[in-house]
Amino acid sequence: xxxxxxxxxxxxxxxxxxxxxxxxxxxxxxxxxxxxxxxxxxxxxxxxxxxxxxxxxxxxxxxxxxxxxxxxxxxxxxxxxxxxxxxxxxxxxxxxxxxxxxxxxxxxxxxxxxxxxxxxxxxxxxxxxxxxxxxxxxxxxxxxxxxxxxxxxxxxxxxxxxxxxxxxxxxxxxxxxxxxxxxxxxxxxxxxxxxxxxxxxxxxxxxxxxxxxxxxxxxxxxxxxxxxxxxxxxxxxxxxxxxxxxxxxxxxxxxxxxxxxxxxxxxxxxxxxxxxxxxxxxxx
Amino acid sequence: xxxxxxxxxxxxxxxxxxxxxxxxxxxxxxxxxxxxxxxxxxxxxxxxxxxxxxxxxxxxxxxxxxxxxxxxxxxxxxxxxxxxxxxxxxxxxxxxxxxxxxxxxxxxxxxxxxxxxxxxxxxxxxxxxxxxxxxxxxxxxxxxxxxxxxxxxxxxxxxxxxxxxxxxxxxxxxxxxxxxxxxxxxxxxxxxxxxxxxxxxxxxxxxxxxxxxxxxxxxxxxxxxxxxxxxxxxxxxxxxxxxxxxxxxxxxxxxxxxxxxxxxxxxxxxxxxxxxxxxxxxxxxxxxxxxxxxxxxxxxxxxxxxxxxxxxxxxxxxxxxxxxxxxxxxxxxxxxxxxxxxxxxxx
Ligand SMILES: Nc1ncnc2c1ncn2[C@@H]1O[C@H](COP(=O)(O)OP(=O)(O)OP(=O)(O)O)[C@@H](O)[C@H]1O
Ligand SMILES: [Mg+2]
Numbered sequence: 257x258x259x260x261x262x263x264x265x266x267x268x269x270x271x272x273x274x275x276x277x278x279x280x281x282x283x284x285x286x287x288x289x290x291x292x293x294x295x296x297x298x299x300x301x302x303x304x305x306x307x308x309x310x311x312x313x314x315x316x317x318x319x320x321x322x323x324x325x326x327x328x329x330x331x332x333x334x335x336x337x338x339x340x341x342x343x344x345x346x347x348x349x350x351x352x353x354x355x356x357x358x359x360x361x362x363x364x365x366x367x368x369x370x371x372x373x374x375x376x377x378x379x380x381x382x383x384x385x386x387x388x389x390x391x392x393x394x395x396x397x398x399x400x401x402x403x404x405x406x407x408x409x410x411x412x413x414x415x416x417x418x419x420x421x422x423x424x425x426x427x428x429x430x431x432x433x434x435x436x437x438x439x440x441x442x443x444x445x446x447x448x449x450x451x452x453x454x455x456x457x458x459x460x461x462x463x464x465x466x467x468x469x470x471x472x473x474x475x476x477x478x479x480x481x482x483x484x485x486x487x488x489x490x491x492x493x494x495x496x497x498x499x500x501x502x503x504x505x506x507x508x509x510x511x512x513x514x515x516x517x518x519x520x521x522x523x524x525x526x527x528x529x530x531x532x533x534x535x536x537x538x539x540x
Numbered sequence: 541x542x543x544x545x546x547x548x549x550x551x552x553x554x555x556x557x558x559x560x561x562x563x564x565x566x567x568x569x570x571x572x573x574x575x576x577x578x579x580x581x582x583x584x585x586x587x588x589x590x591x592x593x594x595x596x597x598x599x600x601x602x603x604x605x606x607x608x609x610x611x612x613x614x615x616x617x618x619x620x621x622x623x624x625x626x627x628x629x630x631x632x633x634x635x636x637x638x639x640x641x642x643x644x645x646x647x648x649x650x651x652x653x654x655x656x657x658x659x660x661x662x663x664x665x666x667x668x669x670x671x672x673x674x675x676x677x678x679x680x681x682x683x684x685x686x687x688x689x690x691x692x693x694x695x696x697x698x699x700x701x702x703x704x705x706x707x708x709x710x711x712x713x714x715x716x717x718x719x720x721x722x723x724x725x726x727x728x729x730x731x732x733x734x735x736x737x738x739x740x741x742x743x744x745x746x747x748x749x750x751x752x753x754x755x756x757x758x759x760x761x762x763x764x765x766x767x768x769x770x771x772x773x774x775x776x777x778x779x780x781x782x783x784x785x786x787x788x789x790x791x792x793x794x795x796x797x798x799x800x801x802x803x804x805x806x807x808x809x810x811x812x813x814x815x816x817x818x819x820x821x822x823x824x825x826x827x828x829x830x831x832x833x834x835x836x837x838x839x840x841x842x843x844x845x846x847x848x849x850x851x852x853x854x855x856x857x858x859x860x861x862x863x864x865x866x867x868x869x870x871x872x873x874x875x876x877x878x879x880x881x882x883x884x885x886x887x
Pocket of ligand 2: 583584585699
C-alpha cells in the first residue's frame with residue numbers, strides 16, 4: 257500500500273513537473289534572449305548562456321522609439337495597452353451590468369426577446385463584422401483614438417449573460433426590502449446590486465482585461481499612428497524592421513514580450529485572491 | 541379612526557388565479573392583527589398588497605385615513621420584516637438599520653442616534669459593526685426588527701418572521717416581538733401559518749382559507765366559537781374534534797346510536813359535532829371511546845382513539861390515569877358546537 261502510494265506520488269510529480277517545464281521553458285527562453293546581444297541570437301538562437309545585455313535591451317525597449325515618429329516607445333505602448341485593457345474591461349462590465357439590470361428588474365415588454373437578441377451576438381464576434389465596424393469607426397473620425405479602439409468592442413453578450421444569471425439569483429426579498437427602505441432604481445443598483453456583484457465583477461474584470469490586453473486584430477486595423485500602438489501590436493512591429501542590413505532587435509522584442517505578460521499575470525493574481533475570498537465568504 | 545382599512549380587496553394574479561377574494565376588515569390604531577391560514581391561502585399576497593409590493597386588483601386600501609392603492613411602498617409609512625430577514629449582506633448592522641433613514645435624507649447625526657437607540661432596545665449594541673453573516677439567526681431577526689422600528693412607521697408588517705428559527709428561539713422572539721409592539725404601540729399585521737403564534741400574539745386573528753376570510757375575532761373568540769369546521773380544525777393543538785352525527789328521533793345521535801343532544805323531532809339529516817379535546821370528560825357519561833394511544837406531554841396527556849369509528853382526541857390532566865382500551869366519555873352540552881356538514885358553517 258505504502259509502496260503504491262509512493263509510486264503514484266512519483267508519477268503525479270513527474271506529470272506536474274513535465275507540465276511546469278512545458279509552460280516555463282518558452283518563458284525562460286524569452287528571458288535568456290533578453291540578456292543577449294542581437295547578433296548572438298541570430299547566430300546561435302536560444303542557448304544556455306546568460307548574457308549581460310538585459311539592462312541595455314530594457315532601456316532600449318522602454319525608452320527608445322522603434323519607428324519613425326519617435327512615439328512608440330515601450331512606455332508609451334504600455335500606457336496604450338493599459339488604456340485598452342482597462343477601458344475594455346470596465347466598459348464591458350458597466351454595459352453588461354446595466355443591460356442585465358434592465359432585463360432582469362424592469363417589466364419590459366420584450367425583455368426576453370431583447371436578451372436573446374443580445375445573446376445571439378455571441379455568434380457575431382468582431383472578426384465577422386470587422387469591415388463594417390471599421391467603416392463606422394472611420395466615418396465617425398475615430399481612427400487612431402482610444403474611443404475608436406475601445407467603444408466598438410465593449411457591447412458584450414458574455415458579460416450581460418453572466419450578470420443576468422447572477423442578478424436572477426439575488427433574493428427577491430432583498431429587492432423588496434430595499435423598495436420599502438425607499439431605494440429607487442438607481443440607489444438600489446448602486447447601493448445594493450453593485451456591492452453584491454463584487455465577486456462577479458472581479459471575475460469579469462480578470463477575463464475581460466486579459467482579453468482586451470491581448471487584442472491584436474482590431475488595434476492593428478484602427479491604429480496607424482505609432483503613438484497609438486499597443487504592446488501586443490508593437491512587438492510585431494519591431495521584429496518586422498528588417499529593411500537593409502539591419503538585424504531584427506530580438507532582445508528588445510523579447511523584453512517587450514515579458515513586459516506584455518506581466519500586467520495580465522498581476523491582474524489574475526490580484527483579483528483571484530479577492531475572487532476566492534468573495535466566494536468563500538458568501539453571504540448572499 | 542381605523543388605522544388600516546381594507547375594503548373589498550381582491551387579488552387576481554396575471555395567470556388568472558384569484559389568490560384573494562374580495563376581503564374587508566379594519567384594523568384599529570395600535571392593534572396587533574395576525575393573518576393565519578394554511579400554506580397557499582393567500583396570507584402573503586394580502587400582506588404584500590398592503591405593503592405595496594403587489595398590485596391590488598380591485599378594492600380600496602386606506603392607511604391612516606389615506607387611500608394608498610397606488611402609493612409606492614416607500615411612501616406608505618410602513619416597515620416590513622421578512623421571513624428570510626432580507627438584510628443587506630454587504631452592509632454592517634449599523635448601515636442595515638440606518639439605510640431607510642439615509643434614503644429619506646435624514647441628517648447623519650440623527651441616523652446615528654436613532655440606530656443606537658434601536659440597537660439598545662433590541663440588545664444589538666455590541667453587534668453594530670458586524671456583517672449579517674457574522675450573526676446568529678435570532679440576532680439577524682432582531683436586526684430586521686431594528687430596521688423596521690428605526691423609521692417609526694405607522695404600520696409594521698411581518699411575513700412569517702420566525703419560521704426560520706428553532707422552536708426555543710421562536711418562543712423567545714415571539715414574546716419579544718409582542719412586548720416590543722405593545723411598548724411602541726405601532727399597529728401591526730403579522731402573517732403566520734403557526735396557530736400557536738397566532739393565538740399568543742394577536743389582539744385579533746384573521747383566519748384565511750383558500751383566499752377567503754373564514755373568521756375574524758379575538759383569540760378566545762376564534763378558539764371558543766369557531767365560525768366553521770375549517771377554523772375549528774385549524775386552530776388549537778390538538779384541534780377541535782369533529783364527529784359526524786345525525787338528527788334522529790328528536791336527538792342528535794352518533795352513528796352508534798348514542799344521543800348526545802336533544803333536538804326538535806322535525807329535524808333530519810346529517811350534522812357535524814365539534815368539541816375541544818379538553819372539554820371531554822373522561823370516565824363519565826356513556827359515549828364509548830376507544831383509546832389507541834396515550835401521548836404523554838408532562839403537564840397533561842392526550843388520548844387518541846375513536847368514537848363511533850371516527851378519530852377523536854381527549855385531553856386529560858396529568859393526574860388522570862388512562863391507558864389504551866375501552867373508556868367512556870361525556871360530551872358536555874355546553875361545550876358542543878354544531879356545524880352544517882355540507883357547508884362547514886356553524887349553526
Ligand atoms: N406570482 C404569482 N402568480 C400566480 N399565482 C401566485 C403567484 N404568487 C402566489 N401565487 C399563488 O397564490 C396563492 C397564495 O400565495 P401566498 O404566497 O399568498 O400564500 P401564503 O398564504 O403566503 O402561503 P405560505 O404560508 O406558503 O407562505 C398560492 O396558491 C400561490 O400559488
Ligand atoms: Mg407566505
